[in-house]
Amino acid sequence: MSGASALRRAMLAERAGLEARHPGIFRPDWSQRLWRGLVFAVLAGLFVYGLMSMEISWARISNGMGEMAKVLSVMLPPSYGTEAKLWVYLKALGETLAIALLGTLLGAMLAFPFGILAARNVLPVWIGRFLLRRSFDTIRGVDALIWALIWINVVGLGPFAGVLAIATSDIGSFAKLFSEAVENADKKPVEGVVASGGSRLHAVRFGLIPQVLPVIASQVLYYIESNTRSATIIGIVGAGGIGLHLAEQIRTLEWQHVSFMVLMILVAVAVIDMISTQLRFAIIGRRAI
Amino acid sequence: MVTAVPVLPEPQARALAAAYSSAVAAKRMQTLIGVAVLLASLAVAWWIAEVDPWKFWANLDKFTAYIGRLFFLENGQGVWTDFREWFWGLQKWSGKLLETLLIAYVGTILGVLGGFLLCFAAAQNVTRGRLPLFVARRVLEFFRTVPELVFALLFVQVFGLGPFAGVLAVALHTLGAIGKLYYEVVENADMKPFEGVVAAGGTWPEALRFAILPQVASNFASYGLLRFEINVRGAAIMGFVGAGGIGQDLLEAVQKFYYSDVSALLLIIIGTVMLIDLGTERLRHYLIGQEQGR
Structure with missing residues (x-):
């Protein structure tokens, strides 16, 4: 390292000479500095205002930090208590995974016709496309947790409401993604099939589907992955899955159970992640991701 | 032929x-x-x-009835007939909305700062050893995987009810999510300037500052904005567990069957989210344009 610092000293010794020879490089750019300073000041000001408006006192923070340290130390080692509890938690985790899988696939199936319909090359009517897309945006704007609250009114508490909630909030996202996939499809294979004597059905089957299906499949897989995360919390409002138990154990301060469940979630998400990445590689090839 | x-x-x-x-x-x-x-x-x-498809089919009319009910006031008239009655709580709700936006903003800033500090250790090309790389990546993974609401539940217990718990929850999740995006950007940066600075005797922080940062800054800002957009959605439901913001009012309205309040609050949330999406999209396109013009 001393070699580098010797080099550094030599370079810095030359600085005055460099500055004299290239004044343009060393001259400060005041207008740019002013702009950056202004942007920074606004951002920092908002940040400070935000913190002030939340009435956060140092006493509260330091108290909380002490509490936090206590909680973290109590969390170790993770444990599930009795064996009966373990089975309850495992079943809840299974519910979470089931909700993610079924919800995503149901959402994808329901979104498919709407997605196709909202593609520019399928529905050339501007106003129809606009209305469809805005409704997708609205559905997407409502969080899965809120949909869960609504579905609980319909099918009662339990994982089924969770499935419906995930499906509903995914319809919006999937319809948008599918319509983009159809719009981005290359026309040439379709024309090629028609030119070599294929029927319209052949053109869709051998020209369009092979292009669109892998894209759709990989998106669905990706959403199963991300919905696993959403499905872990959907139980907080009573729509099935591990979230219910997690919320309950946090509220009753059973920290060892909490850390155990968090570990379970981490492992489950990692496994789903791995499977879905492998499948996506298999479907669309390594470089496309 | x-x-x-x-x-x-x-x-x-x-x-x-x-x-x-x-x-x-x-x-x-x-x-x-x-x-x-x-x-x-x-x-x-x-x-x-x-x-249970049968239960679903038998109760489907409840769903449509629920959605339909959202558009009517307590007195049975359509919500469009009396905007003052529909948005009766506008003053209270806009305060809560502001709180939601501030939770998202402060949380995003904190998370972005944390992700920024960790991303250089987690990037394969500029990290200073296998151990920091491993530790930084596991930390990011952990914060990314644990859902925001779980953090919020935890912080509500520790720091008490209120927006501060929400800020911390948003910040930690953002740290994990954005740290990953950031180290991927850093890994894609051109290494020649970095080598140049090191060869001229620059230290590690100097090499990052003068060789890597100028390449990645606009991407970092663009990802930060995208995250802010996502965090506004996240902050809107923080109130479900008592961590501040407009979610509390929404949950209450849903649970107590104040139908017109539900639709008013949903409209406020969806409208705000759409406005912010539009604004950040503009800004991001500007930033990406700068990136390509460089």
Whole structure:
């Protein structure tokens, strides 16, 4: 390292000479500095205002930090208590995974016709496309947790409401993604099939589907992955899955159970992640991701 | 016009045809197995998740009735007839909305700062050793995987009810999510300037500051804005667990069946989210344009 610092000293010794020879490089750019300073000041000001408006006192923070340290130390080692509890938690985790899988696939199936319909090359009517897309945006704007609250009114508490909630909030996202996939499809294979004597059905089957299906499949897989995360919390409002138990154990301060469940979630998400990445590689090839 | 199609000699053609049909058969087999596995797991999931199409079908009218009910006031008139009655709580709600936006903003800033500090240790090309790389990546993974609301529940217990718990929850999740995006950007940066600065005797922080940062700054800002957009959505439901923001009012309205309040609050949230999406999209396009012009 001393070699580098010797080099550094030599370079810095030359600085005055460099500055004299290239004044343009060393001259400060005041207008740019002013702009950056202004942007920074606004951002920092908002940040400070935000913190002030939340009435956060140092006493509260330091108290909380002490509490936090206590909680973290109590969390170790993770444990599930009795064996009966373990089975309850495992079943809840299974519910979470089931909700993610079924919800995503149901959402994808329901979104498919709407997605196709909202593609520019399928529905050339501007106003129809606009209305469809805005409704997708609205559905997407409502969080899965809120949909869960609504579905609980319909099918009662339990994982089924969770499935419906995930499906509903995914319809919006999937319809948008599918319509983009159809719009981005290359026309040439379709024309090629028609030119070599294929029927319209052949053109869709051998020209369009092979292009669109892998894209759709990989998106669905990706959403199963991300919905696993959403499905872990959907139980907080009573729509099935591990979230219910997690919320309950946090509220009753059973920290060892909490850390155990968090570990379970981490492992489950990692496994789903791995499977879905492998499948996506298999479907669309390594470089496309 | 007649074009002669070249015909291969018979044995060669037969070999090719055989290879083709065996390839197709293998592909079919693969697809069939995939479909079978999918169906099996669907059946298991169906059973676990207590899916009940009959209950769904029998109660579907409740759903449409619920959605329809959202558009009517307590007195049975349409919400469009009396905006003052519909948005009666506008003053209270806009305060809560501001709180939601501030939770998202402060949380994003804190998370972005944390992600920024960790991303250089987690990037393969500029990290200072295997241990920091490993530790930084595991930390980011952990914060990314644990859902925001779980953090919020925890912080509500520790720091008490209120927006501060929400800020911390948003910040930690943002740290994990954005740290990953950031180190991927850093890994894609051109290493020649970095080597240049090091060769001229620059220290590690100097090399990052003068060689890497100028390459990644606009991408970092753009990802930060995208995250802010996502965090506004996240902050809107923080109130479900008592961590501040407009979610508390929404949850209350849903649970107490104040239908017109539900629709008013949803409209406020969706409208705000859309406005912010539009604004950040503009800004991000500007930033990306700068990136390409450089």
